[in-house]
Amino acid sequence: MRYCRWQQVVWRAIWMVFCISCLAGNALAHSSSRSFSEWREDGQRVQMIFSIERVQATLLIPLQDQNLPLASVLSGHLAASIHVSRLGDSKLCQPSLPQQLPSSAQTLRIRMVFNCGPSDQTTGWSVENNAFFDLASTHIHIAQLQAQNHQSEQVFTNAQRTHVLRGARADHADVSLWASMAQYIQLGFTHILSGWDHLAFVVGLIILAGSFRKTVFLVTGFTVGHSLTLGLVALGWVQPVAPAIEALIGFSIAFVAMEFLLSGSAWWRPATKWLAVLFTGLAILALFGFGQLPVLVWVGLGLFVFSTGKFGAKNRAGLSGALILTTIFGLVHGAGFAAPLMEAGLPIGRQIPALAGFNIGVELGQLLVVAFWLVVFGLITKLTDQRRTMQTQIAMSGLILILGLFWFSGRALTS
Secondary structure, three states: OOOOHHHHHHHHHHHHHHHHHHHOOOOOOOOOOEEEEEEEEEOOEEEEEEEEEHHHHHHHOOHHHOOOOHHHHHHHHHHHHEEEEEOOOOOEOEEOOOEEEOOOOOEEEEEEEEEOOOHHHOOOEEEEEOOOOOOOOOOEEEEEEEEOOEEEEEEEOOOOOEEEEOOOOOOOOOOOHHHHHHHHHHHHHHHHHHOHHHHHHHHHHHHHHOOHHHHHHHHHHHHHHHHHHHHHHHOOOOOOOHHHHHHHHHHHHHHHHHHHHHOOOOOHHHHHHHHHHHHHHHHHHHOOOOOOOOHHHHHHHHHHHHHHHHHOHHHHOOHHHHHHHHHHHHHHHHHHHOHHHHHHOOOOOOHHHHHHHHHHHHHHHHHHHHHHHHHHHHHHHHHOOHHHHHHHHHHHHHHHHHHHHHHHHHHHOOO
């Protein structure tokens, strides 16, 4: 019986955290740090359009200076952080002053132009990008070069801040298929290791599984689910609603943790019943414009938790019900994994290799996380008694539950 006084403390904290999250805004709603740029070469000039979510750009502003204009701070940061140089003589191209472009409520866009001199003096140009990496070591920047009959992408990370980008008139001795695929393997690997919400879900899944065999089974279901939607979304065959996907990822994290903490206890059915009532109420409020999610998403969540509480008890002990659950959640996370590919785009003529490379990178990162935590939990089991092992798992599941609730409410209820 997993239920103990630790669960009482955790469960009583749930609603307090949920309410606080509703008021906290979405300052931490998105857990991975990404930015993007589009590059075009026009004779002697190279143009860059840099875009980033406003919530990510707030990293640039100290807490005591929150009234500073965000676009101006970002412009100054980019002017100091991004340098373009010619390949022929390594001469720095002269940058223009950053110009703010029309932006949305969620995204900032900044334009800069670099004058590199006569194009016949160079076979191309390289970019040194230091933006945001000193503030967030897991930051990822995707640079896309648009040229006549050519499109390419480069992934900038904290460890790889310089790349060669070749313009429309340069010698494109095209990057090999493997080199292009390797870039997307790196992108997928870095993406999952920098996505704290995805990592929290995987850890919660391992705790829920409770054994190596069941962990393999559940992770397989999760992999099948997210691989399917990753491909469908990245290829443009499915168009998910981004706020709903982000919120559902948070919900899946909280639900997996709640499944471990409450299944088998007298609290399970009442908890799912009241959650169903809560989601029904939020669906009604959504009719009047409340929150970020469509009415049907709230209704679907209500039906999901109600049916799981009422009919799922008999299936939780077996692997089939758990497999279905993790596959469903995998479908949701796959749409989230596809976000950087949707925003950056897949290279023309190499969509399938790039998609396969990204998925391989995600799987490699996921396997690394699973192996690490299996070793950690194995050591805990070996070095402590069963009671302390259970207490550790309950404490970690409680933390994962709180994180899931925070992400879910921050993404579903705030703008």
